[in-house]
Amino acid sequence: MSTHDAGRQATRRRTPAEEARTLVSSMSVAALASTDSGGAPWCSLAVYGPTLDGDPVLLVSTESEHGRNLLGDPRASVAINDPSVPGDPLDRPRITLSGAVVRPEGRRYEDALDAHCAAIPGARLYAAWEDQLLCVLEVQRVRWDGGFAATQALTRDEYRHAEPDPTARAAAKIAAQLNKDQPDGLLAVARELAGARGAVSAFCTGIDRYGIDLSCTGAGQSAAARALFDEPLQAAADLRPAALELVRRARSAGAA
Amino acid sequence: MSTHDAGRQATRRRTPAEEARTLVSSMSVAALASTDSGGAPWCSLAVYGPTLDGDPVLLVSTESEHGRNLLGDPRASVAINDPSVPGDPLDRPRITLSGAVVRPEGRRYEDALDAHCAAIPGARLYAAWEDQLLCVLEVQRVRWDGGFAATQALTRDEYRHAEPDPTARAAAKIAAQLNKDQPDGLLAVARELAGARGAVSAFCTGIDRYGIDLSCTGAGQSAAARALFDEPLQAAADLRPAALELVRRARSAGAA
Numbered sequence: 001m002s003t004h005d006a007g008r009q010a011t012r013r014r015t016p017a018e019e020a021r022t023l024v025s026s027m028s029v030a031a032l033a034s035t036d037s038g039g040a041p042w043c044s045l046a047v048y049g050p051t052l053d054g055d056p057v058l059l060v061s062t063e064s065e066h067g068r069n070l071l072g073d074p075r076a077s078v079a080i081n082d083p084s085v086p087g088d089p090l091d092r093p094r095i096t097l098s099g100a101v102v103r104p105e106g107r108r109y110e111d112a113l114d115a116h117c118a119a120i121p122g123a124r125l126y127a128a129w130e131d132q133l134l135c136v137l138e139v140q141r142v143r144w145d146g147g148f149a150a151t152q153a154l155t156r157d158e159y160r161h162a163e164p165d166p167t168a169r170a171a172a173k174i175a176a177q178l179n180k181d182q183p184d185g186l187l188a189v190a191r192e193l194a195g196a197r198g199a200v201s202a203f204c205t206g207i208d209r210y211g212i213d214l215s216c217t218g219a220g221q222s223a224a225a226r227a228l229f230d231e232p233l234q235a236a237a238d239l240r241p242a243a244l245e246l247v248r249r250a251r252s253a254g255a256a
Numbered sequence: 257m258s259t260h261d262a263g264r265q266a267t268r269r270r271t272p273a274e275e276a277r278t279l280v281s282s283m284s285v286a287a288l289a290s291t292d293s294g295g296a297p298w299c300s301l302a303v304y305g306p307t308l309d310g311d312p313v314l315l316v317s318t319e320s321e322h323g324r325n326l327l328g329d330p331r332a333s334v335a336i337n338d339p340s341v342p343g344d345p346l347d348r349p350r351i352t353l354s355g356a357v358v359r360p361e362g363r364r365y366e367d368a369l370d371a372h373c374a375a376i377p378g379a380r381l382y383a384a385w386e387d388q389l390l391c392v393l394e395v396q397r398v399r400w401d402g403g404f405a406a407t408q409a410l411t412r413d414e415y416r417h418a419e420p421d422p423t424a425r426a427a428a429k430i431a432a433q434l435n436k437d438q439p440d441g442l443l444a445v446a447r448e449l450a451g452a453r454g455a456v457s458a459f460c461t462g463i464d465r466y467g468i469d470l471s472c473t474g475a476g477q478s479a480a481a482r483a484l485f486d487e488p489l490q491a492a493a494d495l496r497p498a499a500l501e502l503v504r505r506a507r508s509a510g511a512a
Contacts, residue, residue: 033333043289079299151320
């Protein structure tokens with residue numbers, strides 16, 4: 001790999017659209033804005049599972065306020081964030097999706113129900129009850145806010161065509177494992193593969209399908225560094241083997 | 257105390273309106289539903305601090321989508337829940353407030369700013385910036401959902417006149433401390449003051465200004481029990497002394 005390639009590749013991370021799709025796929029609780037018969041907004045809690053296009057599939061009771069609202073005016077918006085992210089909530093990555101809900105029929109009903117129940121397995125028990133309204137929020141507008149005032153609109157197509165990171169659900173656990181059992185290995189990765197030659201310790205702050213983020217210390221300073229996997233990973237189960245392969249590569253580079 | 261009094265008092269707990277006010281006072285992050293110029297709903301994350309009447313004071317940027325929406329149509333709704341409550345999110349206590357935002361002036365501006373900054377201290381740094389809109393959601397309608405489908409409308413006055421539980425912010429910590437350092441004392445409370453004569457162990461599952469909830473086991477079964485303080489507590493600092501006073505009372509009843 002040329003130096004040019006290394007520099008280009010080392011910055012590779014999830015795009016805003018991929019971050020957005022990953023967040024929506026990682027969560028199953030949203031705030032829902034609907035409109036009552038007088039045109040006033042109404043905010044409520046709702047659970048969802050996303051379709052393959054990232055459209056949230058909601059299951060609401062027609063006897064609830066938001067259910068009645070959606071029957072009267074299909075326009076809706078959901079806001080999703082991960083409340084477990086520590087720190088200032090306004091620095092937390094979050095997304096707003098807006099559009100209108102449709103009630104799928106036939107095969108599309110089955111697909112939407114599957115998408116909802118993949119996130120909310122218990123819903124299969126009551127989805128067929130008479131008062132339950134299964135509806136798909138067909139997303140027209142997307143606003144992604146990556147935190148720290150990095151807000152931007154995404155087009156519908158950017159959002160729909162981006163892929164959620166399939167490794168996201170295991171990332172925190174694998175990062176914690178690596179910090180526990182591979183401190184020397186992470187240091188080798190930092191020094192040999194992430195350009196932090198003078199590092200004396202390295203701590204994994206994040207891991208995703210493209211690579212691993214490290215916080216390195218050395219000479220009384222700390223700095224962020226990143227090392228990339230050879231190829232984007234396709235499954236959560238690939239995270240740890242890929243990280244260990246980076247460690248192996250770093251050690252053989254160090255020994256050379 | 258007569259048996260009748262004990263029975264009546266032992267059921268005393270926060271009313272739905274007090275639960276609602278306590279939840280709103282305990283949190284500072286809400287989902288906000290506003291309406292765009294075309295009448296479509298928009299859902300977003302917002303931070304707030306409540307006034308003494310329980311009206312959320314919001315501080316939003318007029319350059320943000322929800323800020324522009326509120327300038328165009330003051331009707332708004334917020335949904336608040338505590339995402340740290342474990343278990344099914346639809347069983348989580350939550351609230352929707354709806355009404356219209358007003359922009360307070362003069363002394364009312366200062367009071368509203370104080371209410372916001374009591375919850376969001378950092379806001380004092382930027383509240384005066386030109387793009388910042390401080391507004392009070394004057395609550396007209398309240399829907400409280402205590403979880404497990406226990407949803408109910410509260411009148412504006414029920415909501416306004418209820419008092420948030422002043423001990424709530426310390427409750428989880430004090431309960432954990434009692435479970436750690438007072439297992440025998442809690443068992444005495446369960447047996448002597450909460451009617452669980454046959455209990456062989458007791459675990460504090462909750463504590464509030466009115467009393468303490470216990471989960472008791474004995475004879476291979478478990479059951480909930482509750483013991484009450486003599487008077488409703490007025491501050492978080494009173495929780496532990498009040499619990500230890502119950503332990504003292506239980507031990508002297510047991511020794512008698």
